Amino acid sequence: MEHADPQQRRLAAAAALALALDDEALLRACEVSTFIGGGPGGQHRNKTASAVRLVHLPTGVTVTATERRSQAQNRGTALERLRAALRALTHVRRPRRATRPSRGAKERRLDAKKRQGRKKAERRDGGW
Secondary structure, eight states: OSSSSSHHHHHHOOOEEEEEEEEHHHHHTTTEEOOOSSSSSSHHHHHOOOOOEEEETTTEEEEEEEESSSSHHHHHHHHHHHHHHHHHHOOOOOOOOOOOOOOOOOOOOHHHHHHHHHHHHHTTTOOO
C-alpha cells in the first residue's frame, strides 16, 4: 500500500533516502542553526548558543534540542529526533478492514446492557 497523495509519496521517498545516510551526510542535507536556549542551566547556558535546530531541506522537517549545555550533545539529540521524524514520514498506515461483531460479542454486549438497566431500575424503585 502506498501513500495516497503525491506530495506524501515525494516526502516519504525523500525521508527514506535520508534515513539511509550516515550522520555527517544527513547533517549536510540539513540547515543547522544554533541559538541561546532558555530555561534552567545557569549562567553558562544563558550565555552560550548551545541549542540546536535542524531543518531537513528536502522534506522540511524541523527539530530542536535544547536540553544540554553542550552544543555537541544537543546536535546528537537533534539528529536522533530528526531520524525519528523521518521514520514517521515513511510509515504507511495499513487500511482498516471493516469487520462485524461476532454473535458472542453481540450477546455479551446485550447482557451487559440488561444488567445495567436492571441496576438502574432497582435504584428507581427505591431499592431500600
